[in-house]
Amino acid sequence: MNDSPERKFSAIGPRGLFSSIGVIALSQLVSGHALANEPGEEQLFRAEAYDASEQRTDLAIDKTMEGSCGEGKCGEGKCGEGSCGSNMRMDELAMVMNENKDNIPKDCPQISEDIKLTVKAGREYSLGHNGTIFGFDANEWRVSPCSRITVTFINEDQVRHQWMIHGLPKYLYPQGMYHMELNGEGQVTGTFIVPSNEKNYLVHCDIAQHMEKGMKAQLVVGKGDGNLPSIPGISGAYIPPAE
Amino acid sequence: MIKIKYTSSLSVVVVTLLAGLLGACDKATYEPYKEPPPSIKVEQGEVQAFCPETIDPTWREAQTIAGVEIQESRLCLPDNPSDIAAFVRGTNNLTMTQLMGTQLSTDALVKGRDLDGDGDPDEIHIRLEVVELNGGSPDSSDPMTTFEIAPGVKPGFWAFAPKTRGMATENFESNVANSMLRLPSPTIRVEQGDKVTITLENSHYFPHTIHLHGVDHPYVKENGEGNDGVPQTSGPMIMPGQRFSYELQPRHAGTMAYHCHVQTGAHLLMGLIGLFVIEENRPNNPVQTFNIGAGHVRHPSVAVRESYDREYDLLYIDTDTELHNIIRSSNDVRKIAKSMNREYKLSESTPDYFLLNGRSFPYTLRESIIVTAPDENVKLRILNAGTSMLALHTHGHKPTITHYDGVELAEAAQVTRDVIMVGSAQRVDLKLSTHNDGLHSYGEGIWLYHDHTELGITSNNMMPGGNIATIVYESYLSPEGMPKTQGVSLMPYFSPEYYQRKVPVWSASDPDGQLGEPQGE
Incomplete structure (x- = not known):
């Protein structure tokens, strides 16, 4: 049953639906000209130059920018009008958006299980899939x-x-x-909770052409609801429905 | 005897002629009359607005953001002032809130110490990525991460872009590239004597480099690594997923360029080329490191402001869609490489789109008009990144050539003329005076400026198209940045159908269709 509107979108290229983290992430927190404030009101954001020799260890993100805007808080000023804002933490290495450690989905009586996943990304992981250039290790x-x-x-x-x-x-x-994003080599950890319905969720890298050239995957909850198209090693290209 | 003979032969001729004429009238050999087919009404299709409503009109105003003075920009599509402030200050000198007003990564542009103690930062670290626009997908024939060069026209492109964060598109429900990801590759500006590091983070699926064209840079870095960006002589290519830093401290100011030097004939034309401007050293002179999409410079350097009222960067390039659409011919990177490197023939190239700052007419009118006023001096920095000579003609004005390839001409050699020849990869700096003396300017109005090689004013062989743009005096400009033209309507040119060659070109002026489309054609 791959005919839900959302599934169609993800099948024909999810950029259509899932776009612009930067804009969404914090535009709610920043109205109009974000830069209208003079520096000094907040601590300046210092991004030191880094190079390959620099050790990059797990991220201890300072929570400069962390905020929360879950259900019920939308439209109360903090998150901007008419849309539910995001929570986000970010430093010079990484960004984690919409982390959720505690809010249990309405349809879940409780958290069923704590799962730890390690996901590696890089050109090396495209080697198993001919014709691609970037990849995840799974x-x-x-x-x-x-x-x-x-x-x-x-x-x-x-x-x-x-x-x-x-x-x-x-x-x-x-x-x-x-969403999790790394500015270069390094690692970051974050948490989210899935609801009860069995579904295949699209996972990808949204940098232009990274999904198309290998960085496309799926998170299968329970038995899932069918493979997404064009996942290296799993499925071929999307076939549009017959007219 | 002779006379008689002559007479008789004349009468023979007359008789024959008469008989012929009478015979023609007598024996009808014409086709029966048939009314030629009527003209059909050709649907114009969807016509786009001159100026999209998505732009915040306050962006056009002169303003000061984070201590950075930003000039007014009366274009339909002005640059985002928040971005300009970030480009002047550096992403490391912003508050988190300020940084969030842009889509730059935290480390996109790090500005460090003031080495010469003259009040501006001299350590500049720039990070660039490589973005694919109008790219392919295994699941759709529609372009991915789109950038329209003219209504409905989306050839594939590559561009350098400042390092960004988050999604590649402008918003959650759009497939349109975000405003940092566009053609042409951005103008990079530094100050003479700055200690500059440019790190290329190759986010693309092919190898690339950066070659600094005309920019003072050492052949090798202090650590011995090659610094010239030429794979065959300088150092290895930057492979996908790798980064490499180029180092320079330019001693000479001027208008230069940078481009990828891998498979240059393809990669440069795919869009991996931009202006590189070194501004003269002055006190208190933090420069606008990036000019996204080239065009109007809203924070000109101190030296430019000494002599000029406004400044514009103009990058010309041509496009053979056969080359550009290779990136959508397959999703397999090996097949794309084969097609581009071993099958496509540059010798058989037929350019069909001609771009000024990444767009063709009429989109050039949204963001590449030269806005001016009487008695001003306007600085134009021109790079011809295309494959053939540019013969740039300015209506109503004779500008003066002040620099060739970033080198100032002696005053006696500064030629004033109305067709300026710019060869491939050459740069020309122009001083456009709007003093109405019948020579430099003929007065206020809306004056075209365009390539006069004729091919350059076409799009898919349709006219008007290509790199046509206008010099517009403020009195002729609407508050939305639209030139107040008084000729034929410009609106037909804002439809995809026009450049698909479906619409008779004079439709808007010919309601009866006398010069229109005959039925059945």
């Missing part, structure tokens, strides 16, 4: 309904990569999205 992860998943995302490349999951309930995850 293209599918299976979890139980209502489980709490803590992902340690490791980037082995010297460029940005993302681990972005779509289609989560919007009352818990603004835009239905949970």
Whole structure:
């Protein structure tokens, strides 16, 4: 049953639906000209130059920018008008958006299980899939309904990569999205909770052409509801329905 | 005897002629009359607005953000002032809230110490990524991460872009590239004597480099690594997923360029080329490191402001869609490489789109008009990144050539003329005076400026198209940045159908269709 509107979108290229973290992430927190404030009101954001020799260890993100805007808080000023804002933490290495450690989905009596996943990303992981150039070390992860998943995302490349999951309930995850991003090599850890329905969630890197050239995967909750198209090692290209 | 003979032969001729004429009238050999087919009404299709409503009109105003003075920009599509402030200050000198007003990564542009003690940072670390626009997908024939160069026209492109964060598209429900990801590759500006590091983080699926064209840079870095960006002579290519830093401390100011030097004939034309401007050293002169999409410079350097009222960066390039659409011919990177490197023939290239700052007419009118006022001096920095000579003609004005390839000409050699020849990869700096003396300017109005090689003013062989743009005096400009033209309507050009060659070109002026489309054609 691959005919839900959302599924169609993810099949024909999820950029259509799932876009612009930067804009969404914090535009709600920043109205108009974000830069209108003079520096000094907040601590300046210092991004030191880094190079390959620099050791990059697990991220201890200072919570400069952490905020929360779950259900019920939308429209109360903090998160901007008419839309539910995001929570986000970010430093010079990494960004985690819409982390959720505690809010249990409405349809879950309790958290069923705590799962720890390690996901590696980089060009090396494209080697198993001919014709691609970037990849994750796995293209599918299976979890139980209502489980709490803590992902340690490791980037082995010297460029940005993302681990972005779509289609989560919007009352818990603004835009239905949970997102991790690394500015270069390094790692970051974050947590989210899936609802009870059995579903295949799209996971990808949204940097232009990274999904198309290998960084596409699925998170299968329970038995799932059918493979997504064009996942390396799992499925071929999307076939549009006959007219 | 001779006379008689002559007479008789004349009468023979006359008789024959008469008989012929009478015979023609007598024996009808014409086709029966048939009314030629009527003209059909050709649907114009969806016509886009001159200026999309998505732009915040306050972006056009002169303003000061984070201590950075930003000039007014009366274009339909002005640059985002928050981005400009970030480009002047550096992403490390912003508050988190300020940084969030842009889509830059935290480390996109790090500005460090003031080495010469003159009040501006001299350590500049720039990070660039490589983005694919209008790219392919295994699941759709529609372009991914779109960038329209003219209504409905989306050839594939590559561009350098400042390092960003988050999604590649403008918003959650759009497939349109975010405003940092566009053609042309951004102008990079530094100050003479700055200690500059440019790190290329190759986020693309092919190898790339950066070659600093005309920019003073050492052949090798202090650590011995090659610094020239030429794979065959300088150092290895930057492979997908790798980064590499180039180092320079330019001693000479001027208008230069940077481009990828891997498979240059393809990679440069795919869009991996931009202006690189070194501004003269002045006290208290933090420069606008990036000019996204080139065009109007809203925070000009101190030296430019000494002599000019406004400044514009103009990058010209041409596009053979056969090359550009290779990136959508397959999703397999090996097949794309084969097709581009071993099958496509540059010798058979037929350019069909001609871009000024990444767009063709009429989109050039949204963001590449030169806005001016009487008695001003406007600085134009021109790079011809295309494959053939640019013959740039300015209506109503004779600008003066002040620099060739970043080198100032002696005053006696500064030529004032109305067709400026710019060869491939050459740069020309122009001083456009709007003093109405019948020579430099003929007065206020809306004056075209365009390539006069004619091919350059076409899009898919349709006219008007290509790199046509206008010099517009403020009195002729609407508050939304639309030139107040008084000729034929511009709106037909804002439809995809026009550049698909479906619409008779004079439709808007010919309601009866006398010069329109005959039925059945």
